[in-house]
Amino acid sequence: MSKIKALVVDDSKIMRSAVKRTLNQLMLADFEYVEAIDGEDALEKFSEDIQIVFLDWNMPRMTGVEFSKAVRKKGNTEHIPIIMITAEKSMGKVDTALNEGGANAYVTKPFTADQVSQVLSRYIDKNGNFLTENGDQGEKKSFFKDMLNFNKQ
């Protein structure tokens, strides 16, 4: 099982630690982490070998959605799942992140290990291998619909 290179972007060190701790505790895969303190720092640290991104929204200098748009604009990055992990909860924000920002999934803070596990199961198989073809648009739309329905309940 090879290591999955994850970019963890959050202006809060505590939250970056919480994301890494949760991923390690889940033991779904072996992760190697690159950390960034905001969108601009993340863009500088972003490289072709990054396989998955965990991304906060509200950060100084460059927001998570601005970063996500910039990454998608680079081209040939559609296969990299961008998981928003953010305190923003309104449906308008979810819509913006998934449909305009190019993010693939949306988890709200404070998150549970179960929520992260559920999202990751779309990208990582039972043997801890990365499923590079996942995160297509159809799946994203379906997830968004599910989330809308969940919030309406």
Next chain:
Amino acid sequence: MSELLPIDLADLKEIPQEIITSVRESVEVTFESISGSRPEFHENGDENAPMNGIIGHITVFNSYHTLTLMVAIPRETALSISEVFCGMEIPFESDDMGDLVGELSNILAGEVAASVEQVGFTGQSSLPTVTRGSDLKLFMPNKPPTARLRFEGSGGGFWVNLALYESVSRK
């Protein structure tokens, strides 16, 4: 723009009850999801004694109005929250404690923004700032409509102070 509030707040003496209730419920939901137990709301939360602790400041705003949230957490409560949130107690004087209270304020503001949107106040949250010290006392020099909500959680008591202003961009 808010459907709930007049554009000009000069004649508004109190924060509308709908907003206060939304914030109260947001505080309960946020702290419950972090600590596993729902903090108890106390009606008589208007005492304003100087505090030894830490205060997270954050706003939910639109171009017309700004709702300021000040989460005032006494030292012992902050230490207790850090243990629950991080799995270990964080030193009160550390940068990490400021980071934690900032993030807590950020999470609360996200919940508040989504909740007050349901009652007609659409806004986005700012980045948080944090103040730590002793003999801290909050006061509002421009006398805006305010509310002071007191909660008692499993890790101790804390306050959430609200103030409602017209946004600077409108002036």
